[in-house]
Amino acid sequence: MPTTKLTIQLRLEPGCMGPDGKLHIEAFCAQQNQSPWNTPFATLLVVPRFDKSLPEWEYLHKEKRLTEKQIEAVLSSFKVDQHTLEEEIEHMIADAVGDYMEGKF
Secondary structure: OOOOOEEEEEEEOHHHHOOOHHHHHHHHHHHHHHOOOEOOOEEEEEEEOOOOOOOOEEEEEOOEEOOHHHHHHHHHHOOOOHHHHHHHHHHHHHHHHHHHHOOOO
16 A cells, blocks of 8 residues: 655635634634644645635645646545545535634634
């Protein structure tokens, strides 16, 4: 079984937290990273997306950014589809944002 451990970096737009998102986004991201989403092949790092010129998603291995071809190769070695993986993460984050904004944390 492959042993490559990826970091999947998701840059989250402050607007996803409503009109006052800029006031909450950094605390929310820090909270998400305290108990990170993990799989045998990847860890999720959630960071604010203040610079829209930076991509929403980045895949890193040992702090080096992977190309689309490299991402596909690594994920396929774990029998994981990138689109499905990103959708799963987005749903998890959307639920966490909802909980956060309701004051459950």
